[in-house]
Amino acid sequence: TVLGVSNVSHGLPAREILNSNYLAMAWAAGLDLPIMNPFEERMMDANRASAVLLNRDLHCADYIEKYRDFKPGTAVLGPAPNRHAVCRQCNIPELLQKQNAPASTNIQQTQAISESDTPWSVYEQLKIAVLEGNSGIIEALLLKALDQEHIPPLALINQGLIPGIESAGELYEQKKYFLPQLMMAAETMKKAFAIVKPRLGEESAQSKGVIIMATVEGDIHDIGKNIVSVMLENYGYRVIDLGKDVEAGIILDVAQQEKADIIGLSALMTTTMPRMREVIEGVRVRGLPCLVMVGGAVLNQEYAEQIGADAYSEDARQAVLSAQRLLGGNCNGISEKL
Numbered sequence: 001t002v003l004g005v006s007n008v009s010h011g012l013p014a015r016e017i018l019n020s021n022y023l024a025m026a027w028a029a030g031l032d033l034p035i036m037n038p039f040e041e042r043m044m045d046a047n048r049a050s051a052v053l054l055n056r057d058l059h060c061a062d063y064i065e066k067y068r069d070f071k072p073g074t075a076v077l078g079p080a081p082n083r084h085a086v087c088r089q090c091n092i093p094e095l096l097q098k099q100n101a102p103a104s105t106n107i108q109q110t111q112a113i114s115e116s117d118t119p120w121s122v123y124e125q126l127k128i129a130v131l132e133g134n135s136g137i138i139e140a141l142l143l144k145a146l147d148q149e150h151i152p153p154l155a156l157i158n159q160g161l162i163p164g165i166e167s168a169g170e171l172y173e174q175k176k177y178f179l180p181q182l183m184m185a186a187e188t189m190k191k192a193f194a195i196v197k198p199r200l201g202e203e204s205a206q207s208k209g210v211i212i213m214a215t216v217e218g219d220i221h222d223i224g225k226n227i228v229s230v231m232l233e234n235y236g237y238r239v240i241d242l243g244k245d246v247e248a249g250i251i252l253d254v255a256q257q258e259k260a261d262i263i264g265l266s267a268l269m270t271t272t273m274p275r276m277r278e279v280i281e282g283v284r285v286r287g288l289p290c291l292v293m294v295g296g297a298v299l300n301q302e303y304a305e306q307i308g309a310d311a312y313s314e315d316a317r318q319a320v321l322s323a324q325r326l327l328g329g330n331c332n333g334i335s336e337k338l
Contacts, residue, residue, distance in 0.1 A: 004035040005043070020046035027054060059133070060180045068176070122151065123160040126192070130164025131171075133184025135191050142195045153199040161196075165189045165234050169317045182316070183227065189234040207238035209261035209327045212290075214251050215244035216275035221268035224296065224316075228264065231316040232323060248278040252286060260290045261327055264319070265309075267296040277307040284308075291326045295319060 008022045009015035020042045023034055027050040036043050048066060051057035120128075122145045129138045145151045168185035171177035177185075213229050215222045222244040229239045240258055242251060255263050263283065265276045273296075280292050291310040295318075304312035311326055313319040 001031050002033045002035065003031055006036065016040055016042040019043055023047065024050050059184055060178070064178050064181065068178075122149065123156070123163075126156060126160030127164035127167065130161055130185055130188050130192065131167050133168075133181060133188050135184075135188040138188050138192050139195060142192060146196075146199060153196045157193075157196060161189060161192050169231075169320065173317050179227075183230075186227070186230045186234055186316075190230060193234065208236040209323070210238045210240065210258050211262045211264055211323065212240050212242065212251060212255045212258065212260045213264040213266070214242040214246040215266045215268075216251075216272050216279070217245055217247045218275060219267050219269055219272035220244050221296075222266065224268070225264070225266040227316045228266075228295070228313070228319045231320050232264075235320050235323070237323060248275060248282055251279050252282045252288070255283070255288060255290055256286065260288075262291050262293055262323060264293045264295070266294075268298060270298050273298060273303065276309070280308045293319065293322050293326065 003026055005023050005026065006015065006019050009018035012018060019036070019040070023031075023036065023043060024046045026034065027047075034047070036047075038044060048057070048063050052060050052063045057063050122141065125141055126138070126145075128134075129141060142156065145156055146153060165185055168177060168182055172179075172182045211232055213225055213232075215225050225241070225244070229241050233239050240254065240260070242254060251263060251265075254260070263279065265279055267273050267276060276292075276294050283290060283292060292308075293311040293313060294304050294307070294309045295313040295315075299312060301312045311322040313322045
């Protein structure tokens, strides 16, 4: 379906408002190709947003690249001062700016760099592959390093993979990276560990600790918990994910059986928050040695302290830092913003 968008608003004021909303609705209804004015920023905003929501913009890459410095209440692209009205409709300056801009964090661009003959060491290439979430190249890099260059697997982890995921976490904390990018880095790290882990000696392969993860009883939200679980696994913790809507007794039983070091609890609804207190009280009653870390959109530091939690984490990044702090681990230079 090809659609001329702007005729729908003919004769009405504020045409861009109608046009952009109509465009978004048309995309949702199955539009294949709009005929529109690419110089109308509101229309382009709707176009880019629709591409994300309809999964046409893979990993939100184009959207993030365009709006990474966006500030609410300001125009994304304001006209340059002292420019003729006709010049303000020209996109040549924008094209030149992109041409002269430093290397972006685009996945395809990283893959091309990683596959080229660069002076970078294998550690630098691994770090970049993780940082950019380039799971397509990570296996080839690791197999070459392990089988052809005979680099010890622990060195690849400590000097290549770990610095990559830490850099991704730091950029996320600084709001220079966004959730899709952090998750891509985490998934790439997970794939890398699956390749390297069988090559590690028994002692080196031991986990840094056992962490039970669960969304409390009555709550069926687990996206945030799943992200935290992936990040913790990437840092060498053995994570046992019990899923969502888990009774306190089950959480405590598994923690006792597995000799857990930490119980991680998640809740997204105010009605399920009290279930966290039940688990914490159960830990005390049973005399379990494990610590309890809580998180979720409805929680804050004050509530965590009220129910007796040992740590509160507002996101996956903070969950890793909290786990390292609780278990006395080395943060390896990560900012201790707890």
